[in-house]
Amino acid sequence: MDKTVPDLAAALADIADGMTLMIGGFGGAGAPIELIHALIDRFRATGSPTNLTIVNNNAGNGRIGIAAMIDAGMVAKMICSFPRSADPRAFTEKYLAGQIELELVPQGTLAERIRAGGAGIPAFYTPTSYGTDLAKGKPEAEFDGRMYVQERWLKADVALIKAELADRQGNLTYRKAARNFSPLMAAAAGLTVVQATRVVEPGAIDPEQVITPGLFVNRIVEIADAQQEEALMRAGVAYS
Amino acid sequence: MSNKLSNAQIAWRAAQDIENEAYVNLGIGFPEMVAKFQPPGRQAIFHTENGILNFGESPPEGEEDWDLINAGKKAVTLKPGAAFFHHADSFAMVRGGHLDVAILGAYEVAENGDLANWSTGPKGVPAVGGAMDLVHGAKRVAVITDHVTKHGQPKLVKRCSLPLTGVGCVTRIYTSLAVIDIVDQRFVLREKLAGLSLEELQVVTGAELVIAGDIADLVAPEI
Numbered sequence: 001m002d003k004t005v006p007d008l009a010a011a012l013a014d015i016a017d018g019m020t021l022m023i024g025g026f027g028g029a030g031a032p033i034e035l036i037h038a039l040i041d042r043f044r045a046t047g048s049p050t051n052l053t054i055v056n057n058n059a060g061n062g063r064i065g066i067a068a069m070i071d072a073g074m075v076a077k078m079i080c081s082f083p084r085s086a087d088p089r090a091f092t093e094k095y096l097a098g099q100i101e102l103e104l105v106p107q108g109t110l111a112e113r114i115r116a117g118g119a120g121i122p123a124f125y126t127p128t129s130y131g132t133d134l135a136k137g138k139p140e141a142e143f144d145g146r147m148y149v150q151e152r153w154l155k156a157d158v159a160l161i162k163a164e165l166a167d168r169q170g171n172l173t174y175r176k177a178a179r180n181f182s183p184l185m186a187a188a189a190g191l192t193v194v195q196a197t198r199v200v201e202p203g204a205i206d207p208e209q210v211i212t213p214g215l216f217v218n219r220i221v222e223i224a225d226a227q228q229e230e231a232l233m234r235a236g237v238a239y240s
Numbered sequence: 241m242s243n244k245l246s247n248a249q250i251a252w253r254a255a256q257d258i259e260n261e262a263y264v265n266l267g268i269g270f271p272e273m274v275a276k277f278q279p280p281g282r283q284a285i286f287h288t289e290n291g292i293l294n295f296g297e298s299p300p301e302g303e304e305d306w307d308l309i310n311a312g313k314k315a316v317t318l319k320p321g322a323a324f325f326h327h328a329d330s331f332a333m334v335r336g337g338h339l340d341v342a343i344l345g346a347y348e349v350a351e352n353g354d355l356a357n358w359s360t361g362p363k364g365v366p367a368v369g370g371a372m373d374l375v376h377g378a379k380r381v382a383v384i385t386d387h388v389t390k391h392g393q394p395k396l397v398k399r400c401s402l403p404l405t406g407v408g409c410v411t412r413i414y415t416s417l418a419v420i421d422i423v424d425q426r427f428v429l430r431e432k433l434a435g436l437s438l439e440e441l442q443v444v445t446g447a448e449l450v451i452a453g454d455i456a457d458l459v460a461p462e463i
Binding site: 091102 | 288289290291292305306307308309313324325326327328330331334335354359364365366367368369370371372373376377403404405406407
């Protein structure tokens with residue numbers, strides 16, 4: 001078995017208009033910048049993919065990564081917990097102009113909805129958001145004397161993930177706090193595409209250290225000198 | 241002594257109630273300051289939503305690793321015994337009630353324990369982050385806040401007027417003037433600044449202050 005593909009274009013093949021994409025990362029940690037920028041390149045060259053729904057904790061920062069996708073006009077809807085950042089212009093301008101939809105989800109509920117999507121659990125109950133505006137219209141129920149809100153699973157057509165190590169069968173490790181949503185998203189998408197800083201042979205990752213088992217991964221592209229979103233931000237880089 | 245505590249002094253006072261080896265989440269911004277004021281001999285273990293337990297202070301400028309950040313996207317360091325985990329595990333710690341203390345900021349706190357700290361209304365871009373999860377996540381949910389708004393209006397109120405973060409979730413409030421517990425949907429006064437009369441404190445508080453037992457002086461060092 002060998003899930004590696006030769007380049008970013010091959011990794012991103014089949015991503016089509018109107019799809020839902022989960023993109024790993026929390027702020028800059030774990031953001032798969034090369035995958036995102038290659039998708040923007042394809043959009044500029046072909047006009048596709050567009051009308052995308054993006055799932056991420058945030059809604060982009062500066063003029064790179066998800067913010068650059070929004071700037072380019074590829075994104076119809078964001079599902080996120082915190083659409084603010086050091087430089088939230090890209091999302092804010094489109095949101096206030098009514099050009100992008102926002103589904104605001106509490107961070108833990110977002111994580112659990114994605115987890116449930118990957119685990120085949122269509123809905124669950126959480127105390128989070130009970131009695132608040134974000135619970136409006138959702139079923140509520142009492143369990144053992146306390147009130148809970150029903151939340152539904154979240155699934156995606158594609159997940160874009162940044163890993164540290166990947167073996168050819170798709171077993172992954174992550175670097176420090178760059179892990180965040182990625183293991184959940186890898187399980188919740190129909191097609192999981194990974195950019196790994198280093199691709200190794202099966203057996204080279206100690207099975208005890210595997211964080212995402214290869215079953216959840218479909219394609220791997222090696223990006224040895226992967227860029228870090230926060231470092232790009234601080235260097236003033238713009239991709240839009 | 242000045243006529244109210246500074247933010248640093250409020251954070252200091254809140255830090256005095258954190259037990260040794262407690263698992264603690266500090267909200268983004270002002271509450272992060274609490275970590276600096278742990279009493280000697282005590283060492284809490286700090287949790288951040290994005291998947292770290294037992295992180296420490298920011299590294300010196302130029303030594304940041306941007307894959308090692310807290311929920312406020314600030315660079316942090318690790319202490320011995322630190323652990324990484326994914327977001328579902330992180331919020332299992334939160335929602336599962338495994339944290340001992342969460343300390344959050346507030347726009348308003350009501351006497352029934354309701355908290356409003358995520359939205360000031362329909363204008364602009366709404367953002368909630370982990371606040372709605374955290375208020376259900378800890379054995380103690382404490383708020384640190386100025387006692388009144390910039391315009392002098394009470395932040396401790398009978399019922400919140402701003403969009404709620406959580407219902408009946410706050411257990412203790414540390415303000416620039418007082419320490420107040422929420423017991424049976426009432427504000428119970430525990431400490432107040434020595435130079436402040438009960439009447440003066442009540443005037444700037446939006447619901448009745450209940451006296452149950454001795455009121456201690458609220459004292460914090462000059463910081």
